[in-house]
Amino acid sequence: MKPAPFAYHAPETLPEAITLLQRFESDGVDAKILAGGQSLMPMLAMRVARPEVLVDLRRLRSLDYIRAEGGTLTIGAMTPKRAAEQSALVRETQPLFHAATELVGHVGVRNRGTVGGSFAHADPASEYPAVALVLDMELKAVGPAGERTIPAADFFVTYMTTSLEATEVLTEVRLPAWTRGTGWAIQEMARRQGDLALAGVAATLRLVRGACTGVRLAAFGVNATAVRLRAAEELLEGQRPEAANFARAAAAGAGNLEEPMSCVHASSEYRRQLVEVLAKRCLAEAASRAV
Numbered sequence: 001m002k003p004a005p006f007a008y009h010a011p012e013t014l015p016e017a018i019t020l021l022q023r024f025e026s027d028g029v030d031a032k033i034l035a036g037g038q039s040l041m042p043m044l045a046m047r048v049a050r051p052e053v054l055v056d057l058r059r060l061r062s063l064d065y066i067r068a069e070g071g072t073l074t075i076g077a078m079t080p081k082r083a084a085e086q087s088a089l090v091r092e093t094q095p096l097f098h099a100a101t102e103l104v105g106h107v108g109v110r111n112r113g114t115v116g117g118s119f120a121h122a123d124p125a126s127e128y129p130a131v132a133l134v135l136d137m138e139l140k141a142v143g144p145a146g147e148r149t150i151p152a153a154d155f156f157v158t159y160m161t162t163s164l165e166a167t168e169v170l171t172e173v174r175l176p177a178w179t180r181g182t183g184w185a186i187q188e189m190a191r192r193q194g195d196l197a198l199a200g201v202a203a204t205l206r207l208v209r210g211a212c213t214g215v216r217l218a219a220f221g222v223n224a225t226a227v228r229l230r231a232a233e234e235l236l237e238g239q240r241p242e243a244a245n246f247a248r249a250a251a252a253g254a255g256n257l258e259e260p261m262s263c264v265h266a267s268s269e270y271r272r273q274l275v276e277v278l279a280k281r282c283l284a285e286a287a288s289r290a291v
């Protein structure tokens with residue numbers, strides 16, 4: 001299918017983009033930002049989305065960067081995911097985010113799709129929102145009222161919905177300094193390599209005097225947004241890194257999930273089971289990487 005007709009703008013600067021978005025908003029025109037188009041273009045083609053106007057950010061080269069600022073890693077929203085995947089800085093300073101990036105789609109999708117686009121799109125099956133919760137990432141947005149920083153926990157509202165205003169552009173994602181010795185893991189189940197996950201789990205933990213500490217776990221692909229597995233975190237805190245403890249924590253985390261979504265590919269019960277199995281594996285893998 002072909003998209004419904006739309007007007008197209010490709011502003012040269014961020015202020016120009018925001019002025020356009022503000023104008024369309026006040027005129028009651030349904031405008032949508034276009035980044036890499038890897039999610040939006042199929043939605044237009046299937047007419048799931050029918051915006052009257054597209055505001056393409058592709059000329060905003062100033063939003064394409066990966067920088068270390070003190071311990072914080074900042075990535076511009078228009079940075080292609082493939083650039084994050086190929087960045088030694090990302091791989092060495094933020095291994096969980098790097099591993100998550102490698103799991104997103106195929107090379108072609110990562111070439112065109114942007115880092116910011118994945119966060120703004122807020123697909124519940126996306127790897128990044130779960131990683132953002134585990135790592136306490138922050139998202140920077142710029143709109144007519146200026147700039148604001150949004151903690152990941154407040155950014156993802158519900159299914160494909162974020163706390164961004166229609167007149168705001170997501171400009172940057174921020175990853176706090178990695179604590180040395182933190183073990184990490186991300187695992188998912190997809191029907192084919194490169195498909196969105198049926199379910200997945202991301203985890204970090206540290207080992208202090210032989211006990212698990214700072215345990216963070218989040219699941220994706222199961223509820224309307226990525227979700228922390230707090231029951232698992234609490235149960236494992238202070239416990240020894242042993243298979244039986246990982247199993248108990250994983251079962252508690254999966255058991256406490258809100259009713260997971262169900263579709264032709266995976267029932268609710270299957271998704272809950274996947275979370276339990278993947279959480280158990282992630283905890284063991286994260287513990288094996290913790291020093």
Ligand SMILES: Cc1cc2nc3c(=O)[nH]c(=O)nc-3n(C[C@H](O)[C@H](O)[C@H](O)COP(=O)(O)OP(=O)(O)OC[C@H]3O[C@@H](n4cnc5c(N)ncnc54)[C@H](O)[C@@H]3O)c2cc1C
Pocket residue numbers: 032033034035036037038039040041057077078103104105106109112113114115116117118120121123125126127128164168169170171194195196197
């Ligand atoms: C075959 C295939 C497999 C895929 N597999 C995965 C996968 O395994 N995991 C995964 O996470 N994703 C997957 N995706 C989705 C892909 O990662 C997209 O790149 C991503 O979801 C959107 O990024 P984009 O730059 O293409 O954004 P677009 O498609 O251009 O935009 C997506 C949405 O975000 C909004 N938006 C984009 N940028 C901004 C911004 N800076 N500020 C405000 N709003 C903005 C747009 O208005 C739109 O609503 C897959 C896609 C395909 C086609």
